[in-house]
Amino acid sequence: MVREGSGREVARRPDDLTVRGGSARSTRTTTFVGQVYSWADMPPATRRAAAHREPVVAEHAHIDAGAYQVPGGFVQVLRAWRMHHDLVVVAVAERAVLPDGDTVKAVGPWRQVSLARHEADAPIRRRVGWVPPGPVSGTTPGGDGGDGPVLSVGPAAASAASTWPYVPAVVRASATRAVPIPVDWFGTLVQRKSSTGLPLDQELLVLRRDDTRAIAVRAHRGPVQARTREEGVQALARADWFVEQFDLALRAPRQLEATREEERWP
Amino acid sequence: MALTHYEVLRVPSDAGPDELRTAYRRRARETHPDAGGSAEDFAAVALAWKVLSSPDERAHYDAGLHGGAEWGEDVEVGVPASWFPPSAGPTPYAPAPTAGPVDPFTSPPRPLPPLHVQLQGFPQYAWSPPVWMIFALIATMLVASMSAATDDAGNPMLPLDPGTSAVVRLAALLSLTGIYRMWSASSSRSSWWVSAAASWGSLLAVAAMGVARIGVDEPATSTTSRAIGLAVTVAGVAFLVLVERTARRLRRQHLRKLAVLDRYRLSDAWNLLLRDLADVPGGRIAELRDPRTRLHNGWVLADDRWRVLAMVPPGAPEAWVETLQALGLDVVEVRRPEQQPASTPAPPA
Numbered sequence: 037m038v039r040e041g042s043g044r045e046v047a048r049r050p051d052d053l054t055v056r057g058g059s060a061r062s063t064r065t066t067t068f069v070g071q072v073y074s075w076a077d078m079p080p081a082t083r084r085a086a087a088h089r090e091p092v093v094a095e096h097a098h099i100d101a102g103a104y105q106v107p108g109g110f111v112q113v114l115r116a117w118r119m120h121h122d123l124v125v126v127a128v129a130e131r132a133v134l135p136d137g138d139t140v141k142a143v144g145p146w147r148q149v150s151l152a153r154h155e156a157d158a159p160i161r162r163r164v165g166w167v168p169p170g171p172v173s174g175t176t177p178g179g180d181g182g183d184g185p186v187l188s189v190g191p192a193a194a195s196a197a198s199t200w201p202y203v204p205a206v207v208r209a210s211a212t213r214a215v216p217i218p219v220d221w222f223g224t225l226v227q228r229k230s231s232t233g234l235p236l237d238q239e240l241l242v243l244r245r246d247d248t249r250a251i252a253v254r255a256h257r258g259p260v261q262a263r264t265r266e267e268g269v270q271a272l273a274r275a276d277w278f279v280e281q282f283d284l285a286l287r288a289p290r291q292l293e294a295t296r297e298e299e300r301w302p
Numbered sequence: 303m304a305l306t307h308y309e310v311l312r313v314p315s316d317a318g319p320d321e322l323r324t325a326y327r328r329r330a331r332e333t334h335p336d337a338g339g340s341a342e343d344f345a346a347v348a349l350a351w352k353v354l355s356s357p358d359e360r361a362h363y364d365a366g367l368h369g370g371a372e373w374g375e376d377v378e379v380g381v382p383a384s385w386f387p388p389s390a391g392p393t394p395y396a397p398a399p400t401a402g403p404v405d406p407f408t409s410p411p412r413p414l415p416p417l418h419v420q421l422q423g424f425p426q427y428a429w430s431p432p433v434w435m436i437f438a439l440i441a442t443m444l445v446a447s448m449s450a451a452t453d454d455a456g457n458p459m460l461p462l463d464p465g466t467s468a469v470v471r472l473a474a475l476l477s478l479t480g481i482y483r484m485w486s487a488s489s490s491r492s493s494w495w496v497s498a499a500a501s502w503g504s505l506l507a508v509a510a511m512g513v514a515r516i517g518v519d520e521p522a523t524s525t526t527s528r529a530i531g532l533a534v535t536v537a538g539v540a541f542l543v544l545v546e547r548t549a550r551r552l553r554r555q556h557l558r559k560l561a562v563l564d565r566y567r568l569s570d571a572w573n574l575l576l577r578d579l580a581d582v583p584g585g586r587i588a589e590l591r592d593p594r595t596r597l598h599n600g601w602v603l604a605d606d607r608w609r610v611l612a613m614v615p616p617g618a619p620e621a622w623v624e625t626l627q628a629l630g631l632d633v634v635e636v637r638r639p640e641q642q643p644a645s646t647p648a649p650p651a
Contacts, residue, residue: 091379093379121379160379161376162376162377162378162379163373163374163375163376163377164374164375164377165373165374165375166374166413167373167374204373206372206373207373210372210373261570261571261574271577276413278416279373279374281374282379
């Protein structure tokens with residue numbers, strides 16, 4: 037926490053410090069690794085309980101880095117969210133894992149931990165536009181975004197914190213104004229490649245939700261045509277984002293099928 | 303509410319460089335971990351100084367602090383976003399105003415509308431026409447084979463008299479012809495003409511069968527039979543006319559789509575060439591001519607030693623110009639290849 041002159045503690049918005057105002061991180065030097073998860077990876081019971089008739093406008097799932105030690109072993113945690121026209125669903129699942137060298141090996145199916153439905157209080161609002169990536173943060177050529185202090189955020193928001201700097205500054209600013217201190221903050225940046233290994237396009241998904249509002253940002257750029265991998269990477273890093281921002285005013289949350297509290301994880 | 307960098311340094315937002323430097327030194331002393339401060343506060347002070355001490359970064363930061371530039375347009379969910387909304391004013395992606403007309407041979411690469419935007423206006427089918435055609439084909443063949451099938455004793459499986467059975471088979475033939483005609487609308491030119499021949503052949507068959515059924519030369523033909531023959535002829539001709547009209551509409555749509563795809567491919571290739579031109583010191587664009595016929599054969603990007611680095615097919619600059627003109631930019635027309643000045647010296651052997 038940063039303290040004001042009076043000594044009163046104020047909430048810090050982590051994204052304020054990750055990149056400087058007006059700039060964004062470039063994907064030119066970013067390495068894309070990891071496995072992509074989706075809502076379909078959630079346990080069937082969760083998907084059944086979260087079923088909703090209205091169309092889905094955005095969804096995303098990710099696994100927390102590493103594993104959590106719990107009584108009786110280790111678990112891996114899968115978090116997913118889905119935004120409908122009138123609803124945001126946030127679900128958490130876990131599965132037992134065993135250490136396997138530097139990584140972990142799943143030894144059981146995903147089991148539902150919690151499922152929260154946040155119903156809308158007003159019709160969904162959508163903002164779309166082409167947004168340039170803007171100036172690149174960082175002083176090094178190519179802007180690897182290594183500037184600023186490394187933030188300490190909870191494991192649940194780690195993927196969002198690493199994705200957030202890639203969002204164009206104007207979009208970041210408007211989303212931050214709408215939801216300054218998110219309760220749920222999830223995000224991912226995915227780059228698709230061709231069968232020959234050339235980068236094709238990128239997609240960025242972020243959810244910021246607090247008790248009164250939820251903002252989902254879905255951005256896409258590409259495909260680009262390139263002759264070499266390096267050319268494709270540079271072209272993508274320069275390309276404008278096609279951004280869609282969905283804005284939902286929320287009622288008080290309704291917890292469904294809440295089986296356990298998740299606070300026991302560190 | 304988070305602290306701004308100005309609040310972290312405890313200076314007004316219009317503080318000058320000297321005031322900032324003094325404030326930074328004071329705050330650094332106060333927040334340094336060795337002096338009892340926290341590492342986070344010290345990092346925040348360092349970052350604030352890093353941002354505010356650079357005029358460019360400070361300008362960006364101030365822009366973000368005061369709300370930043372707005373982006374995009376509000377669009378209802380489910381409504382496709384327009385490329386250039388008439389009511390939204392300039393968008394960040396709108397072509398930047400230029401001082402004069404854009405020259406396709408010297409301009410920097412420009413953002414072009416993506417393919418899905420250029421294809422807006424073409425109908426989107428939930429199930430593509432070929433899928434429907436396959437269903438229709440299967441149904442037609444099923445009906446035709448059932449009408450012609452016989453049991454072990456040679457009796458037809460369906461209780462149809464020979465005349466009705468012939469009508470059913472004729473309907474199957476018409477249906478097959480129609481399916482082929484519709485399919486060929488998005489196929490090659492030869493398929494299109496072959497299907498036209500098949501279509502007209504079927505029309506003749508229908509007419510012939512109808513005339514035979516009407517029995518113009520046979521006074522003994524019953525009135526019912528003549529009525530059936532007339533109905534078959536009229537229905538067959540009407541069906542084929544309907545198929546022909548639909549196929550021609552699909553064909554026009556297909557050709558327009560091909561033209562858009564071609565323009566997209568060529569304009570993108572030219573944009574890549576312009577991007578390379580900006581990256582290559584001493585790079586130049588030259589016309590490529592066939593060494594024997596001397597006919598225009600495309601464009602090349604060469605470096606200062608006349609080594610060819612990239613090549614694009616003929617028509618690429620024209621497609622690029624057309625794309626940008628559709629966006630409302632003032633672009634210089636491409637000079638015809640024949641009028642290109644032979645200013646480029648012959649490359650060394």
